[in-house]
Amino acid sequence: MVEEIALVPHDDIQSPQANIRVINRIFHSKYSSNQFLLWILSFVCLLLIAGPLTSHISYSVPTMKTRDIPAHMFSEERARDYLANLTRFGSRVINTQGNYAAREYLISQIETIFSRSNRQLRFELVRQDTIDLDSNRLENILVRVSNASMESEKLWNVLLSAHYDSVEFSPGSSDDGSGVVILLELLSNLVNDVTMTLSNLNLILIFTDAEEIGLHGSEAFRSLHSWFRNIHRFINVDSVRCNQVANLIQIRSSQLAIEYSYVPKPRANFILQNICLWLGIRTDYDMYSLYNQVLGYNFGFFFDGYTYHTPFDNLATIKPGVLQELGDNLLVLIRNTFLQYSNITDNDSLIYFDILGRYLMIYKRSTSLFIQRTLSLLLIMIGLGLITIDHVYHKKKVSPCCNCSCIYVQYKHPLTIRFLSILIYSVSNLLSLANAFLCSIAVAFIMSITKPFSWFGSPLIATLLFGLPCLVGMLIIGYLFARLHHVVRRRFRQQAVTTESFDFEQNLSMMISFVGLMIVSVIWKNPLLYMILIWTVFIFPIYLCVIIVEFVCHWREIPWKILHRKYYWLYLPLLVSLFPLAHSLEIVDRLLRILIPISMRRYAEQWSFYENRLISCIITIPTVLSVLIFIPILQRIKCFGRTFNSFSIFFLLICIVAFVRQPFTDKHPNAFYAQHISNTTYVVENFSRIAMNASLLSRSSSITARLFAGARLSPILDEFSIKSGHRLQNRRCLNRMNCVFDDTFNRSIAVESIRIEPNHTIIIQHLPSYHISISASFSTEFHVRNQWTIPRTTTIVDLVVNSNVSLVKMDIIIRRCDLHQSPFLLLFTRFISHVIPMGDAVCQAIEDNTKLLVTFHQNE
Numbered sequence: 001m002v003e004e005i006a007l008v009p010h011d012d013i014q015s016p017q018a019n020i021r022v023i024n025r026i027f028h029s030k031y032s033s034n035q036f037l038l039w040i041l042s043f044v045c046l047l048l049i050a051g052p053l054t055s056h057i058s059y060s061v062p063t064m065k066t067r068d069i070p071a072h073m074f075s076e077e078r079a080r081d082y083l084a085n086l087t088r089f090g091s092r093v094i095n096t097q098g099n100y101a102a103r104e105y106l107i108s109q110i111e112t113i114f115s116r117s118n119r120q121l122r123f124e125l126v127r128q129d130t131i132d133l134d135s136n137r138l139e140n141i142l143v144r145v146s147n148a149s150m151e152s153e154k155l156w157n158v159l160l161s162a163h164y165d166s167v168e169f170s171p172g173s174s175d176d177g178s179g180v181v182i183l184l185e186l187l188s189n190l191v192n193d194v195t196m197t198l199s200n201l202n203l204i205l206i207f208t209d210a211e212e213i214g215l216h217g218s219e220a221f222r223s224l225h226s227w228f229r230n231i232h233r234f235i236n237v238d239s240v241r242c243n244q245v246a247n248l249i250q251i252r253s254s255q256l257a258i259e260y261s262y263v264p265k266p267r268a269n270f271i272l273q274n275i276c277l278w279l280g281i282r283t284d285y286d287m288y289s290l291y292n293q294v295l296g297y298n299f300g301f302f303f304d305g306y307t308y309h310t311p312f313d314n315l316a317t318i319k320p321g322v323l324q325e326l327g328d329n330l331l332v333l334i335r336n337t338f339l340q341y342s343n344i345t346d347n348d349s350l351i352y353f354d355i356l357g358r359y360l361m362i363y364k365r366s367t368s369l370f371i372q373r374t375l376s377l378l379l380i381m382i383g384l385g386l387i388t389i390d391h392v393y394h395k396k397k398v399s400p401c402c403n404c405s406c407i408y409v410q411y412k413h414p415l416t417i418r419f420l421s422i423l424i425y426s427v428s429n430l431l432s433l434a435n436a437f438l439c440s441i442a443v444a445f446i447m448s449i450t451k452p453f454s455w456f457g458s459p460l461i462a463t464l465l466f467g468l469p470c471l472v473g474m475l476i477i478g479y480l481f482a483r484l485h486h487v488v489r490r491r492f493r494q495q496a497v498t499t500e501s502f503d504f505e506q507n508l509s510m511m512i513s514f515v516g517l518m519i520v521s522v523i524w525k526n527p528l529l530y531m532i533l534i535w536t537v538f539i540f541p542i543y544l545c546v547i548i549v550e551f552v553c554h555w556r557e558i559p560w561k562i563l564h565r566k567y568y569w570l571y572l573p574l575l576v577s578l579f580p581l582a583h584s585l586e587i588v589d590r591l592l593r594i595l596i597p598i599s600m601r602r603y604a605e606q607w608s609f610y611e612n613r614l615i616s617c618i619i620t621i622p623t624v625l626s627v628l629i630f631i632p633i634l635q636r637i638k639c640f641g642r643t644f645n646s647f648s649i650f651f652l653l654i655c656i657v658a659f660v661r662q663p664f665t666d667k668h669p670n671a672f673y674a675q676h677i678s679n680t681t682y683v684v685e686n687f688s689r690i691a692m693n694a695s696l697l698s699r700s701s702s703i704t705a706r707l708f709a710g711a712r713l714s715p716i717l718d719e720f721s722i723k724s725g726h727r728l729q730n731r732r733c734l735n736r737m738n739c740v741f742d743d744t745f746n747r748s749i750a751v752e753s754i755r756i757e758p759n760h761t762i763i764i765q766h767l768p769s770y771h772i773s774i775s776a777s778f779s780t781e782f783h784v785r786n787q788w789t790i791p792r793t794t795t796i797v798d799l800v801v802n803s804n805v806s807l808v809k810m811d812i813i814i815r816r817c818d819l820h821q822s823p824f825l826l827l828f829t830r831f832i833s834h835v836i837p838m839g840d841a842v843c844q845a846i847e848d849n850t851k852l853l854v855t856f857h858q859n860e
Contacts (some may be wrong), residue, residue: 020177022602033800039570046574050582058247058356058586061321062265062328071116071192074185074327076320082181083315086164087171093817093843094136094165094210095770097791102164106207109184115687126227132216136842137788138209140217144227145191146202154233157202159339160186161218162286162469163238165210168817168839169825174301178318179237179837180207182327183770189331200341202404208284211238212841218284234296235330235335236285240305240598242318243495245357246326247272247590250298252289255349259359260297261352263329264338268360269353269587271527272594278614279598295344297333299326302353303590305597306457306668309817310836311829351530353587368533372518375540379515383543384550384598391415393555406554407502411492415642420488421502425509429631430516432474433624439473440466440620444612447545447658452608453600453709453830454658457668461593465658466616467623472644474627479640504550506632507543512626514539523597526623531587535580535625542576562728569636573629577704584622591618600709601671601838608709637719664834666712671838672707674825676743676846682754682855688857694754701743703824707835712736716835723831745823750814753836760799762852764812768793771843772816779806805856817843 025740033693067077085105089098107125112121128140146152153226162179183205190196190203204227208217222228231257239246248260249269260266276282285298301322307313329445353361394408407414443466447454454464514536521529597613634640664670678701682694706711714733720730731741752763766772768791776782781800786792800830818840819825825837825845839845 007322008777028119039574042571042574046578046581050578051585053568053591054582054586058358058603061245061319061325062319064324064777071531072189072194074331076324076361078188079181079185079327080169080315082184083177083318085172085660086180086426087173088178091817091819091839092139092164092166092167092172093168093172093841094213095790096817096843099165102207102285103139103141105387106164106180106184110143110187113184113191116188119158119191119194120148121191122148123191124152128220130220132212132220134216135215136210138217138220140209140221142208142221142225142227142341143187144202145187145198145204145206148197150199150706152202154634155200155202156230157204157227158205159228159231159234159288159294160205160334161208161234161288163208163284163747165209165212166313166839167212167310168308168843169819169837169840170309170839171311171315173315173318174239174242174313175308175380176211176238176562178239178242179325182237182323182330183207185327188332189333190221194463196335196338196339199402201338203338204231207418208336211284211320212843215284215287218287222287222290224637225789231288231294231296232341234285234288234634235290235299235334235406236283236292236296236298237322237326237330238285239301240308240594241303241313242322243751244301244303244319244593245322246299246301246329249273249275249284249300249302250299251296252292253295253344254284255344256295256297257350257352257360257362259294259336259475259748260333262364263327263332265329265352265357266311266360267357269590270351270530271587274527275591275594278595281598298328299837301326303593305594305600305640306814308598308601308627308840309495310336310671311670311839312669312836314796321842332807352672353530353583355583356586362599368530369522371531372522373537376515376518379511379540380546382548385745386547387415387418390551390555410494411489413492417489417492418505421505422509422512424485424488425480425502425506426512428478429509429513429628431481432631433517433628434471435473435477435515436577436624436627437617439621440471441613442614442695443469444616445609448609452612454598454661455713456600456663456709457665458590458661458663461598461658461661462592462615463595463619464651464654466619468647468654470620470623471627471647472651473632474624474631475644475647478631478634479644482635482640501566503566503632503636504547504636507547507569510545510628510632511540516640517625528618531580531622531625532582534583535577535629537627538576538580542572544716546572550553556806565717570633573633577626580632582758584626588618588622597668609718624845662834667838668724669834670707670709670711672705672713672835673838673840673845674705674845675701676703676747676822676824677701678743680749680751680848681851682751682752682850684712684756684852684854684855685856687756689758690841691755691757694756694852694854699749701747701749702740703743704738704740707737708838713739717741717828720828720832722835724827733783743824745827747821747823750816751812751850754850754856756799760801762797762799762810764795764797766793766795766812766814767816769814771818773813775811775813777807777809779809782810807856808852808854810852810854812846814850815843817847818846820847 008807051622064076065073077501085326086102089101091100092098110125124144126142128142144152162181162183163176164180166175185204206221208221210216211218245267250436251257254270257268260268283298285296286786288294294499304503304810307317340823349364349365351365351368352360354360372629407417411417455465459698518536521532567761595615634643656773678699680699682693683697684694704712707716716729717739719727727746728741731739733739750769751766755763757763770790772795774784774797783798785796785798787830799808
């Protein structure tokens with residue numbers, strides 16, 4: 001079962017039928033079957049321990065602390081009280097009623113926190129009001145807390161940041177209401193902590209506006225405010241969905257991981273440093289760390305973002321305990337920063353990752369390179385040394401080797417066959433890895449054409465869909481090279497019927513393959529390849545020790561039964577792979593739970609090879625590392641055909657499931673964006689300096705719906721029509737994901753009436769709005785009298801008309817973004833649960849375009 005079996009019959013001694021009987025006795029004996037069954041059970045237990053059990057331990061969160069605990073301790077219940085009040089204003093799109101109300105609420109809570117503090121601290125509250133390049137008016141809320149006896153301007157600052165705006169339709173509980181309320185609670189904790197003297201650093205909090213439209217609030221703070229010039233550290237909190245634990249997503253200077261390692265539950269992996277780049281997500285962290293000006297952290301809840309930027313981003317989706325854990329971690333981190341004020345002096349980059357969310361493993365990249373070089377050199381030296389000593393031992397030995405599986409008994413040129421075996425096995429392993437990647441990429445290419453997001457909502461389906469082709473590809477190469485090795489052995493074999501063992505050559509070639517991977521990781525420097533070192537550190541020492549013990553026992557001719565059958569080579573891979581396999585599965589699960597929901601939002605095109613390729617690579621790297629250690633077992637038992645058939649059938653079943661399953665459900669919905677556009681034309685004819693009302697000339701309105709993830713929109717609209725009983729008139733689909741139809745849902749059109757006064761003053765009556773823009777034809781001058789009065793129901797425009805002008809064209813655009821202002825979206829969210837509307841960063845889902853045409857009397 002464990003030994004490699006080779007039957008070498010004498011033509012005049014053993015018949016083919018006798019060989020078959022020998023094979024049956026060896027492979028179908030009760031003892032071997034029991035061992036094989038025991039190994040299968042052990043492997044299943046390994047997967048259960050490394051998968052679900054470690055995942056459960058890693059994702060466990062503390063219980064919420066009640067609101068009546070002391071003020072210097074973080075309480076999730078108090079933070080949830082803040083969040084319930086913050087989200088009751090609805091969406092907080094820049095320059096909307098919800099945005100203004102949230103701003104005033106935050107200021108009132110900050111003032112309340114200040115008033116309840118009895119300490120001698122200096123409190124400063126600043127409202128940074130500015131206008132960005134797009135003429136959007138924004139307002140950051142800044143707070144500085146300093147020691148009353150110190151000159152605050154001369155001290156460095158620790159900055160805490162979160163943004164309080166949100167997107168259309170979304171109450172923004174997670175994005176980024178969670179960050180806002182965590183900062184409010186931390187402010188209360190810190191100003192009530194007597195150990196925080198603030199004698200060497202000031203504390204600054206900023207609640208930025210206009211983050212969703214392009215980091216405009218943080219850009220205004222970084223560029224225009226003097227407080228940013230003396231930032232020692234910053235901590236930014238931003239989120240996608242708070243249904244699972246938060247992670248340290250990014251840090252500017254990996255040396256900060258050492259400071260973070262002292263928190264109660266560190267959750268970080270330096271692979272996540274690139275996650276925002278992969279997804280195309282930018283946060284205020286990017287603005288603060290621009291040009292490497294400031295060192296800081298970016299924390300966030302990024303798992304399972306299926307409700308990201310949707311109306312379902314509400315308080316009910318926040319898992320109890322996750323705010324508590326992040327709050328406790330940040331409180332310890334901030335206190336340590338104040339109490340142990342220091343500067344970064346070591347520029348060597350660090351590799352860091354947490355172990356089950358309990359401990360943070362940190363080592364230098366230079367240390368990683370040293371370990372990899374040392375292990376590679378050690379493997380070569382020990383391998384060559386054992387081969388040399390073994391060869392000398394057998395050459396000097398007078399009596400023949402007592403071990404019937406010894407290659408010095410079976411082969412004419414044992415040293416040659418040993419080196420050829422190592423070469424064949426090593427090349428086989430390396431080509432198996434390459435073929436595994438090719439098979440996975442091929443599946444990714446096929447899926448991107450046929451069913452791009454078949455894995456949506458299920459990391460398990462994605463793992464099996466891209467992981468099984470890796471196994472199949474490795475088995476194909478393994479089988480071909482096993483046949484090659486068989487041919488080579490026959491050329492050097494002596495005439496005998498016995499068993500032969502290539503355990504040493506197989507295990508040594510497997511470790512040589514890891515050396516090759518380490519060389520690739522050093523050259524390529526891909527963050528995912530750090531797992532190669534983790535596997536190597538656990539494999540090399542134990543395997544080398546066992547191999548040395550085997551050789552020593554062989555030379556001393558110790559008659560141990562366990563050394564004869566060598567069943568320990570079945571269970572040794574299970575033992576050494578427990579930790580690296582658990583870590584690999586955990587990090588793959590984290591990456592998939594972050595990437596799968598958001599990738600659908602970031603890439604709406606039908607051609608989705610990038611997403612499939614990215615996810616396949618994330619799955620393939622740990623898969624090949626996990627399988628590589630078990631390849632020697634397949635090489636020994638020689639059941640490539642049976643294993644290949646099993647995995648191929650399993651892969652076909654997974655493909656069938658992937659094609660048949662409905663990826664979009666209530667828990668994992670697809671997202672679509674709907675834009676309401678109305679076009680209305682008013683006309684004033686022969687205006688002659690008397691007040692006139694504009695008459696309605698034409699009006700039309702339509703809805704443009706766009707679906708994500710490459711799915712077909714037309715069947716979804718059909719389903720909506722059947723369930724709601726509302727026919728979509730004049731529906732026409734531009735492609736499978738974009739359709740346009742008439743807006744016949746009794747939506748209120750914004751502009752109600754237009755009147756022009758004798759002095760050319762235009763009075764526009766419209767529905768309340770915060771987003772009103774006016775433009776006119778070329779060479780027409782005008783001034784909006786009440787431009788900065790928002791919201792407003794009347795817009796007054798003073799028109800300057802030249803005497804030679806006979807026609808004036810004016811465009812009035814009014815945008816709104818309240819879900820209740822769209823009867824279509826209200827009905828859609830009611831009847832279609834597996835597709836939810838996604839909001840944009842600015843108000844543009846409901847847009848009313850009004851064109852005013854004024855012709856002047858010729859005598860005017």
